[in-house]
Amino acid sequence: MAFHRTLKVRENLCKSCTHCMKRCPTGAIRIDRGHAQVEEAKCIDCGQCMQACPHHAIAVEQNLxxxxxxxxxxxxxxxxxxxxxxxxxxxxxxxxxxxxxxxxxxxxxxxxxxxxxxxxxxxxxxxxxxxxxxxxxxxxxxxxxxxxxxxxxxxxxxxxxxxxxxxxxxxxxxxxxxxxxxxxxxxxxxxxxxxxxxxxxxxxxxxxxxxxxxxxxxxxxxxxxxxxxxxxxxxxxxxxxxxxxxxxxxxxxxxxxxxxxxxxxxxxxxxxxxxxxxxxxxxxxxxxxxxxxxxxxxxxxxxxxxxxxxxxxxxxxxxxxxxxxxxxxxxxxxxxxxxxxMTTPIHEVSAIALDDDIGVALYKMEKVRKITDALPGIDCGLCGSPTCSALAEDIAQGQASIRQCTVLRLKDPKEVNTLARIWGEKVTGEKGEGK
Amino acid sequence: MQARFSVDSGDFTKAGSASSAIKRMLKQLGVKPAVVKRVVVALFEAEVNVIAHSYGGFIQCDISPEKVNLLVQDTGPGIPDLDLAMTEGWSTATDAVREMGYGAGMGLPNMKKNADSLQISTAAGKHTEIRMSFSLKEGEDGVS
Known part of the structure; x- marks a missing residue:
């Protein structure tokens, strides 16, 4: 059963400020390509993001x-x-x-x-x-x-x-x-x-x-x-x-x-x-x-x-x-x-598994743990993920790069490239690089 | 995949923290809710046992695509009569522990009921080691 998402990000108003991402109770928001993005499977339409947004960049669709x-x-x-x-x-x-x-x-x-x-x-x-x-x-x-x-x-x-x-x-x-x-x-x-x-x-x-x-x-x-x-x-x-x-x-x-x-x-x-x-x-x-x-x-x-x-x-x-x-x-x-x-059935819809295959999920979980250890753990959100562990998960899922970590980059730019290589990412300048 | 949690003797405020952490891992791995529930119930009992009856210990969790293996090991004082301890309702818990709502004598029986296999090695004056395993394979007991 597909979920219908009603919250829309107005890209022209979004300043990528991370307020919504930090507030989202299910960790469904990432800041990417200059504005907030909502992951459909995780969003529960609670509207916390809209409440948190200081720029009125989140709107709710409605009929005219x-x-x-x-x-x-x-x-x-x-x-x-x-x-x-x-x-x-x-x-x-x-x-x-x-x-x-x-x-x-x-x-x-x-x-x-x-x-x-x-x-x-x-x-x-x-x-x-x-x-x-x-x-x-x-x-x-x-x-x-x-x-x-x-x-x-x-x-x-x-x-x-x-x-x-x-x-x-x-x-x-x-x-x-x-x-x-x-x-x-x-x-x-x-x-x-x-x-x-x-x-x-x-x-x-x-x-x-x-x-x-x-x-x-x-x-x-x-x-x-x-x-x-x-x-x-x-x-x-x-x-x-x-x-x-x-x-x-x-x-x-x-x-x-x-x-x-x-x-x-x-x-x-x-x-x-x-x-x-x-x-x-x-x-x-x-x-x-x-x-x-x-x-x-x-x-x-x-x-x-x-x-x-x-x-x-x-x-x-x-x-x-x-x-x-x-x-x-x-x-x-x-x-x-x-x-x-007068009654309406309700089904299970799990959205938190790392992968459908438990073997792959185990591999990813191990990877998440190692990456989390390498990250600063201050949950600043500058990378575009709400917490360091969320970034680690995004990297393990192939949806983000460790180079997005501003703290690591400021500390030692070379080290970040080494880490990126360890996690199987392409080095800066190579084609298909993350961000 | 291995995870290890230390369990302190007498700290009931932390009871369930290891089982919660393992629950979150299993959910992330996409393990079926019914299996997750059995693991959590059995492990919680073991965790409380370490807190209530032992000098402290640790919980080690090994997960493979086929099964979840749990090792719960404490530092003593051991169980003198294991058969008696496996009896429902039998408990050596002190009044202080019972007042906190624990010590109903269902710990070991509940572990046995929920785990696919349970091994206990213990003796008076030695440490107690509990090994539980849960199958994750379709068709076996692990299917909801």
């Missing part, structure tokens, strides 16, 4: 907003986090009116999918501890780096996709364009992967883009949009579903022992531990989210994540604990058509 108007029914699947992007001067109702004003004809909260999954009593994985599959970057991290933990990943189809499937059925599919408004690049990649198996989405719009459009509409129509129009003009969700995307959000009301971890480096630290102590862990359920504070920390969000988290929690207190009966009936009406799509 105008594509919306190809469709007669223009459906927005909006995560609750979107409403939390605004401060208290705008009510949820006003934000919703602005969404209609910018061109949507239907709005569904993404988290309605959680209530739908509950109503259908969908059975997921039973390999404890169950790891939530809500965060696509975490799922991909486990697939590529912790393949032994794949059987623990929950199988329930993610809420936004459930909502999209429901909307498509309700609106009878004719002229329907369903767009997800995403807080992170991970979700975009997830939908591209879903597309192979039949996605309910027609496109993905970045939350910052929609935020700008909605903000413009709100500024123009502040007086026109009623602060409270009685009811929300879209199907409501329950309070516990609304906070699902926040850190600890999935734990509310859950039976058994559970644990929530946010921020990708923390998640990796824990997965490293879990991999070795799988059987001893007394945890029944694990919520792992790649962004700090959960989806309010997504790189495409606009507002301070702590304030956004607070607003979302506050809003949730005013939402019902159970869905209103007419909505429950609407949901149950689609149950038969939905049931076979």
């Amino acid at each position: 907003f105008e594509e919306l108007f190809y469709f007669e029914k223009r459906v927005a699947i909006i995560p609750a986090v979107f409403f939390a992007q605004f401060d208290d001067q705008y009510s949820e109702s006003q934000i919703c009116q602005a969404l209609y004003d910018i061109g949507f004809t239907h709005v569904y909260p993404a988290e309605l999918g959680i209530d739908i999954t509950r109503l259908y009593c969908v059975k997921g994985a039973d390999c404890k501890p169950i790891i939530s599959n809500f965060c696509p970057s975490v799922v991909r991290l486990i697939q590529t780096r912790y393949p032994s933990l794949v059987p623990h990943i929950g199988l329930k189809t993610t809420p936004s996709h459930v909502t999209a499937l429901f909307a498509r059925l309700e609106l009878e599919d004719k002229g329907v364009g369903i767009f997800y408004v995403t807080p992170c690049p991970g979700k975009i990649a997830e939908f591209h992967r879903l597309a192979e198996a039949g996605s309910a989405f027609n496109g993905v719009l970045n939350m910052d883009t929609v935020y700008n459009q909605v903000s413009t509409s709100l500024a123009k129509n502040k007086r026109k949009f009623a602060k409270e129009d009685g009811a929300m003009s879209f199907p409501v969700m329950t309070g516990s579903a609304a906070t699902w995307a926040l850190s600890n959000g999935e734990l509310a009301g859950r039976k058994g022992r559970s644990l929530a971890i946010d921020e990708i480096h923390h998640v990796m630290e824990f997965l490293e531990f879990l991999e070795e102590n799988e059987d001893e862990s007394n945890i029944d359920f694990l919520e792992l989210k790649a962004c700090a504070e959960g989806c309010v920390g997504g790189i495409l969000t606009a507002r301070n994540r702590f304030l956004a988290s607070e607003r979302l929690r506050y809003w949730a207190t005013s939402l019902p604990s159970e869905l209103p009966e007419p909505l429950v009936q609407r949901i149950m009406k689609q149950k038969d058509a939905m049931m076979d799509k």
